[in-house]
Amino acid sequence: MRGTIRPLALRYAARPSQWRCTARWQSSQASSTRKWSTPLAKSLAEAITTTGPIPVAAYMRQCLTNPHGGYYTSRGQETSSDPFGKHGDFITSPEISQIFGELIGLWTFAEWRAQKITSKVHLIELGPGRGTLMDDMLRTLRNFKPFMGSLDRIWLVEASANLRETQRRLLCGEHAHLETCEEGFKSRCKYAPDIEIVWVEDMKFVPQDTEAAPFIIAHEFFDALPIHIFQSVVPRSNETTPSITTSATAVSDPAKQTKKTKPNEWREMLVNPVSPYDAILNARAEKAGPAPDFELIVSPAPTPHSQLLPRLSERYQKILSITGANIEISPESQALVADFARRIGGANQGSDKKQPAGAALILDYGPSATVPTNSLRGIRSHKPISPFAMAGQVDISADVDFLGLAHSALDASPGVEVHGPVEQALFLSAMGIKERADMLIAKAGADDEVKRRIETSWKRLVDRGPDGMGKTYKAMAILPYFAERELRRPVGFGGDISV
Template sequence: MRPFTARSVLGLAAGRRAHRSGLFASCSTARSFSSTVYRRQTERTWSTPLAKQLFEAISTTGPVPLASYMRMCLTGDVGGYYTGAIADGRDQFGVKGDFVTSPEISQVFGELIGIWFIAEWISQGRPKDGVQLIEVGPGRGTLMDDMLRTIQRFPAMADSIDAVYMVEASRELRDAQKKLLCGPDASSTESKVGSHSASKHNNRPIVWTDTIKSIPIEPNRMPFIVAHEFFDALPIHSFQSILVEAPPPPPPGSPAAAKKHLSSENAQSTMEWREMMVSPTPPGVTHADLGTPKSEQHEAPPEFQLILSSGTTRHSRFVPESSPRFRKLKQTPNSLIEVCPDASIFATDFATRIGGSPQHPKPVPSGAALILDYGTSDTIPINSLRGIRQHKRVNPLSAPGLVDLSVDVDFTAIAEVAMLASDGVEVHGPVPQADFLEVMGIRERAEMLTKAPGVNQATAENIDKAWKRLVDKGPGGMGKVYKALAILPENEGRRRPVGFGGDVSA
């Protein structure tokens, strides 16, 4: 998971769905958090400073959309998971952190991503300049470091790169990325775009920015964009369709019955979307009360829970209407959907940079975006909210700011939005990560590393174990759960990219 911008406003839109097993209550069973109950909880001891801040905000505004909760937990200024720096030296990544990402598992992963972009550079005419490398949510910088090291072996492409852009909200992660990519003593300068330092690989400028919107969209640039485990960290809205019964007819002879202007619509049952909201759990609540799965009962009961809104919200009235895929489920009672407006924003940005748009004309589409994440390929995600801490599944509504939060990515929605955003792009995939990496040559590259001079048996076994983990197609295996999707310039089906059924076209 990766953060994308430093925001701390609870009211920002994007909701989230959660697990049926106790993470939310229906509107008929949800506990009422009146002002009296809130006052009773003011003396409660909270697990983190962010938990207390969330409680105080909810006590003022009432339950908040799940998206707002997620934003605060991941990128809030007070103890956010990526931006709060609660503990000195805390590292979210790696064996000593909360989770391990593919670039941390094997250097081959980043090398193959670099090769993929080299293949695209070749297929799109080998431009001598104007190339931009853009990574959103770059973690510790491991992926970009492996990519740049690989690209350096192709001097013509390395020389074509104007700048590398790192879209990163966390100051701590920026520092880690800078040390890795530029060296521990690298100097930096500031501009209206962001902070600039020189790459240790080719001395090209590396620019850090809070938001991708700070990077100018220019028609003569070839943007190569990578988003690895980025979209799964974007806040989502979560909705459930509810049958709203028609009110009983007024008694005969009553003033209401006498009104002839009562429409038949007002007398009919209707379907409405209701939104999942976050509210505090009562003091003393137990796992049994919440229905927490046994696998997540190794910590104290969470301080927050999901409830279903008792009426429509400003999000439920509009967000589920954004796609025919969502709208057609409205008439089926208890349908569940997760919608990520922020994913649409980024998909639109990627497509516009590559293919142009009426607001940003681009005479010749160029560039590519490669998205690698876990999610659904042909269905709408539901019940996918998860929490990870110290490599264990935990309740996602516990210990705000100390738990990594993520959801399944709706790849179909990303593809749909990208195609609508620009007539100059086409989308390939998603394909399973195992298929993508195997076609890119992960097996062959790993074998080369095991046979390199000075590699002992233990190191060779670790290399072998690592690449096989990335392509594992077993239940829950990374090769099956993770998928790859590519956004390319529209070419009327004449060329498919490497890893998606095609080959390099020089």
Template structure:
């Protein structure tokens, strides 16, 4: 969810936010949080929690900063504060140009056509809808394709923030009332009276037929019919918490081995310690602790000064023992590149697995992730993931903070700074195909190439041609022309190279590529 207005150079961004690994956490000392001035109430709460239980995983720190009920970045509502747009902290592609959302809507229309033009059971799902701009542009576009529009039974918005849910409701539903349901909230779209349903977790999106009560307060399921979910996740995965690990040489055979848990360090038995020492290089988790307070004499303090820091755990943690073992990619790095740092997002993998299950059903070796998920008779639907990160390598040192369109330390002003990381697209693809035998993954491809294949230039030219010769004509032409070119530009402040697109679609044995990923629109289906 985080494109800043001045996206000046990837290297500058990385250098501005690069982690600083301090001494092992066991050596860290800090004074009571009562004696220190903290930038936010959340900063004080985090310090007190760490003082009580010890350094916390980076994922826990990120989760608190973004979603805590005590001043979390997305979950708190503050007067005059808006995370998005020119007056906020960052700007997203849908906010830059309406053409972006229109083309995403057309992509799903193309998938609907390629999958047989289903007349019912279609669901639109957006994970992390922001202010609702993308879904608004998608619905406005899809209503022009009346057969598909009439097939949509509901729109699901996966949103945990009450403040953002309110903004989405105002944009998508206007004055229509909003009511509570068994899985969240519900209202009616201003487009074709389609139900808009809010839920906090994608696992509550049903895979079976959903029937709406007359009062819209209760929902019942009929699993006799599979659903066709069309899912979009735009700048969502970059906001999910990560665990970070660094490889270290094996400890000496005569050293006392311990494991780090939330209740402290605990020694291993002699046999377990010897076995641990013989394993070779090991992963240690990067954890967060309060940074030393800044000097108070002869210096000026800054709100953006880091109040927390990353440290290297002095002993294995439960996360370091199992997360890097889930993929051969991580195991290969441990043996081949000592001193390496890797990032892993378990929540991202869980979301990718659930998305794949909704589209392709559960693999025989897995179990459904919720009571709403069932084995589909025929895979259907599609997911489009748009975010930023490397095409195939594992992200490293990617944590960044953004505040008022400027790069700041991700360890400053907790709750007021947006945190984001690079997305591991390969890990998402692995999680998807492992979760469901009924899906295949295409991409990632650069956003610029994807949008050009979808016809962004032609659509922008249509908009430019509709501008009349009024007093604002030149300014409007410049705005439209600058906006669409920024979305595909591969350098400077452009988003065409850094941002990527990935598609999860029903398994076809490689016989059909989605449009934008090397395929064409199949109008004959």
């Protein structure tokens, strides 16, 4: 489970013009001689010095996926390390217990069976990590011969070359070869050699096959997608407007002039290098970890993002009147889930899809119904750290806006419905996690250590306490919608497995 940190102090970017000139001159002189925590931090600071502060989304994108020092794209190039597991930076549910992946495989089969799908099936996972989740899913699904007979291709959306190799070894075998293909790379599944596994760097490279039913799994994927942060502020420039005077009237007493307060505006939070002076103070004050190289400032004027994104939903407008309120919006997340919806249910206009089919299962952490705020976090070696420290060597994430995702899916396609989000504890319990754990414990025989590991791992996944994952993590499903059929609740979301 990824850690959290306290909200960072913010700075307002408006300064007297002579201060700004001095600060920019000093920063341009210092950026080349100052000691930065990572090479990526240095290159980002130099770029910002030239072009100005950047949105949080741009900062996250560079830190996570920059080909020269990004967290996911460069990790493991010089060593065999990866971000996952006990020796990495964080641990995910599939790494904690094999039962997690088995139940996701069972959910996929149950949904395929409930929809009575007769077409071919594409299984798609975004951000497969080490491949553990897909491996546990396939090991479970191979027991259902009809489903495996309909499975035409497996797609893995992975930007890291190092992780692709790790996934290839686990899912295809140590001696399997990774071949180049039109979409990216491919190999053969060890559980079913006639099924191809294809790796692509982005979901846009997965063809929208209208003849196939897509089953899409996104586990802890959306939390790593870039976010924009906005703050509600009272405009500082021209905050009041004096009454108009004309040449025919005497100039009024300034004390009697009427003042009209401007309404609040959304201003974008931008990333800027910490000043050299503040960097020295931070280095002396920081005792828990490395001092941040960057900080958040409030844009002194509206930006294109602040003028567009918060206006896309009434949810944001209701918060605007609260001065100092922060909201987080991920347009990439909204666009991606809209793509899921169109693949499953067809587009609003001009869709070639014969009828809705398939499913998307999203498992991640974030609030069920509220707008995420102050959730940007960094984690390294299982400990919280500033997301603005050690750029490229820290995992950066933010809460997922589940309600925003649901709205985006429903707006994108008339052929889908959304179920959830529900707490992970409820979802996994409904899928039979305790019963499966009891089976594995029974198979362990007299090995008390194996029994203990099984017991503690499955309980951690459903524990609703502060140290567990059962309450913080949520599950949400996007399924086909048929106006002429009775509403069906899927298994895990209040429904039962059809017999």
